[in-house]
Amino acid sequence: MLGDTDKVQNQTVRALLALRELVLSGELLPGERVSELAMVDRIGVSRTPLRTALVKLEGEGFLEALPNGGYAARQFSIDDAFAAIEVRGAMEGLAARLAAERRPGDADLAAIRETQNRIDRLLNRRKSGDSAYSEFAPLNEMFHRQLAELSGSPVVFQQIERANAHPFASPSGFIQIQTQMPQAWTILLIAQDHHHCILEALSAGEGGRVEALTREHARLAQRYLREAFNDQHTLDQIPGASMLRRTG
Amino acid sequence: MLGDTDKVQNQTVRALLALRELVLSGELLPGERVSELAMVDRIGVSRTPLRTALVKLEGEGFLEALPNGGYAARQFSIDDAFAAIEVRGAMEGLAARLAAERRPGDADLAAIRETQNRIDRLLNRRKSGDSAYSEFAPLNEMFHRQLAELSGSPVVFQQIERANAHPFASPSGFIQIQTQMPQAWTILLIAQDHHHCILEALSAGEGGRVEALTREHARLAQRYLREAFNDQHTLDQIPGASMLRRTG
DNA sequence: ATTCGGAAAATTGTATACATGAATGGGCTA
DNA sequence: TAGCCCATTCATGTATACAATTTTCCGAAT
Numbered sequence: 001m002l003g004d005t006d007k008v009q010n011q012t013v014r015a016l017l018a019l020r021e022l023v024l025s026g027e028l029l030p031g032e033r034v035s036e037l038a039m040v041d042r043i044g045v046s047r048t049p050l051r052t053a054l055v056k057l058e059g060e061g062f063l064e065a066l067p068n069g070g071y072a073a074r075q076f077s078i079d080d081a082f083a084a085i086e087v088r089g090a091m092e093g094l095a096a097r098l099a100a101e102r103r104p105g106d107a108d109l110a111a112i113r114e115t116q117n118r119i120d121r122l123l124n125r126r127k128s129g130d131s132a133y134s135e136f137a138p139l140n141e142m143f144h145r146q147l148a149e150l151s152g153s154p155v156v157f158q159q160i161e162r163a164n165a166h167p168f169a170s171p172s173g174f175i176q177i178q179t180q181m182p183q184a185w186t187i188l189l190i191a192q193d194h195h196h197c198i199l200e201a202l203s204a205g206e207g208g209r210v211e212a213l214t215r216e217h218a219r220l221a222q223r224y225l226r227e228a229f230n231d232q233h234t235l236d237q238i239p240g241a242s243m244l245r246r247t248g
Numbered sequence: 249m250l251g252d253t254d255k256v257q258n259q260t261v262r263a264l265l266a267l268r269e270l271v272l273s274g275e276l277l278p279g280e281r282v283s284e285l286a287m288v289d290r291i292g293v294s295r296t297p298l299r300t301a302l303v304k305l306e307g308e309g310f311l312e313a314l315p316n317g318g319y320a321a322r323q324f325s326i327d328d329a330f331a332a333i334e335v336r337g338a339m340e341g342l343a344a345r346l347a348a349e350r351r352p353g354d355a356d357l358a359a360i361r362e363t364q365n366r367i368d369r370l371l372n373r374r375k376s377g378d379s380a381y382s383e384f385a386p387l388n389e390m391f392h393r394q395l396a397e398l399s400g401s402p403v404v405f406q407q408i409e410r411a412n413a414h415p416f417a418s419p420s421g422f423i424q425i426q427t428q429m430p431q432a433w434t435i436l437l438i439a440q441d442h443h444h445c446i447l448e449a450l451s452a453g454e455g456g457r458v459e460a461l462t463r464e465h466a467r468l469a470q471r472y473l474r475e476a477f478n479d480q481h482t483l484d485q486i487p488g489a490s491m492l493r494r495t496g
Numbered sequence: 497a498t499t500c501g502g503a504a505a506a507t508t509g510t511a512t513a514c515a516t517g518a519a520t521g522g523g524c525t526a
Numbered sequence: 527t528a529g530c531c532c533a534t535t536c537a538t539g540t541a542t543a544c545a546a547t548t549t550t551c552c553g554a555a556t
Contacts, residue, residue, distance in 0.1 A: 056303060079401065155331040281507085285507075
């Protein structure tokens with residue numbers, strides 16, 4: 001996994017990816033200072049690009065600045081994770097409404113419809129093996145990205161990207177834990193039905209409806225998270241589980 | 249104005265404030281590279297804290313990374329500015345709804361009600377001089393901050409702060425140009441009426457209503473902006489006017 | 497006159513040295 | 527034995543030197 005970072009030319013990107021991985025894997029515990037020199041030894045870049053990565057990760061919400069300098073991995077409560085998903089839903093809902101209000105034509109919707117068709121074909125194969133889940137995730141992300149692009153606003157698109165960067169907000173963040181859940185396949189079918197309803201409302205110019213649908217769609221992730229929170233074993237498989245403070 | 253930055257102990261903060269001022273004042277034109285060495289000479293800090301400030305300003309949306317390294321001030325269309333305000337409205341609306349759903353008691357609402365009363369007293373003086381506008385702005389910002397805090401979610405609060413950091417999204421960003429407009433005083437009265445309605449819905453736990461009200465309240469800023477856009481003289485007085493591309 | 501090529505200048509990315517202030521540990525004293 | 531003070535260590539913030547790549551400008555050739 002860390003091997004991926006070796007091929008990157010840019011030292012700052014390399015430090016960024018490595019640090020994010022270390023935080024998500026739980027090797028950097030919340031609250032305790034991230035020592036720059038220790039990271040320099042571990043990642044193999046000098047302090048300058050490392051500090052750049054630290055600043056960016058603070059901006060992404062992965063790290064928090066400590067009062068007397070330096071950074072620490074952030075800790076999130078379960079309510080924080082729910083809120084992060086709610087934030088994403090609000091932003092995606094806004095994007096969907098703006099898209100509907102622009103009255104997109106068939107040409108505008110061709111790309112996202114193609115993605116939708118690919119997900120349909122995937123689900124019609126009715127093989128619920130691991131490979132189906134790993135194929136679903138990137139297609140799902142593409143659908144959400146294309147929806148964000150249809151807003152026609154770079155400002156909105158960028159804000160959604162920021163919201164997705166949060167450790168627990170990404171649209172496909174919990175796909176892998178779905179594998180563990182009995183109702184997993186059903187949930188994928190429901191998610192894709194949401195996609196269908198969203199595109200239907202979108203192409204009909206129904207702004208209010210598409211906003212509500214898109215928000216509710218995001219709340220699927222909250223369901224997964226709530227389920228996972230009831231089972232420590234499942235919870236531990238979520239990327240960044242170590243950042244979650246068990247409050248119940 | 250730049251004098252403020254001289255008292256700051258932290259070189260990074262100093263560079264951050266100075267750079268933001270240079271961008272907003274239009275001395276750094278959109279699209280053209282921000283030369284690090286030129287900024288070093290101008291601001292009087294070394295390249296290291298300057299680059300840290302550049303990275304942070306990219307995160308705030310003031311700057312964009314150029315393909316072959318370096319940064320440039322970003323350019324915004326009028327639609328981008330509207331979208332930034334819409335984003336703030338969506339986030340504040342979410343915060344207000346979450347606040348209402350928590351069923352806040354009188355103790356929770358005491359602080360924001362005090363702010364509301366202070367604005368009431370200010371407007372009851374019925375003196376529409378410049379001082380009234382300059383007093384209104386900080387109280388207005390406090391009201392919005394307290395509303396964001398009532399969401400009870402640090403994640404939501406931080407996201408609102410990010411949205412406000414955008415050059416054209418801040419709640420009080422256009423107060424100063426209101427002075428130029430004939431209907432300026434009336435708009436302040438309307439804004440405060442919005443505040444009253446928001447608090448009424450909030451204390452009644454009416455989540456849907458308070459969300460809609462808060463979104464609509466944000467759209468007041470869009471009205472100011474549209475007015476200003478019709479008059480170049482007024483537009484030039486907006487901080488960051490140079491970042492706005494005249495498209496119509 | 498215009499275009500292509502190359503060299504020089506300048507710019508960013510990276511590494512490292514230095515300074516200042518915080519944290520820690522040991523020793524001394526009560 | 528417990529607590530406090532001081533010194534040492536360590537961590538971050540800052541400045542600067544170096545390298546690699548890009549940009550620019552000038553000259554020559556078509």
